[in-house]
Amino acid sequence: MQQLQILSSECVVCDADVKIPQNTQVSEVISCAECKTGLVIENIKGTTIRLSKAPVVEEDWGE
Numbered sequence: 825m826q827q828l829q830i831l832s833s834e835c836v837v838c839d840a841d842v843k844i845p846q847n848t849q850v851s852e853v854i855s856c857a858e859c860k861t862g863l864v865i866e867n868i869k870g871t872t873i874r875l876s877k878a879p880v881v882e883e884d885w886g887e
Contacts, residue, residue, distance in 0.1 A: 833873040837861045844873055853878050 831844040840858035844865070848854065852865045862878030 831871060831873060833875050835859060835861065835863065836875055836877055842875065848873075 831846060831848070832841050833844060834840070835842050835856040835858065838856060838859040838861070840856055842854070842856050842863065844854065848865055848868070850865050850868060853862050854865065855862055862880075863875045864878045865873060866876050867874040
């Protein structure tokens with residue numbers, strides 16, 4: 825029986841523990857459950873995951 829490994833990292837905004845789905849890929853955007861900030865998966869090495877704050881996409885008004 826294979827045991828699922830739960831990955832986690834620390835939110836760069838509020839320092840909360842962020843659970844990371846096992847099939848997450850680099851450059852994927854996830855959200856912090858505490859502060860709702862969008863976080864980008866920057867790097868995955870084994871069980872170490874580096875996160876950064878996702879850029880805010882502003883609406884294009886066609887100007």
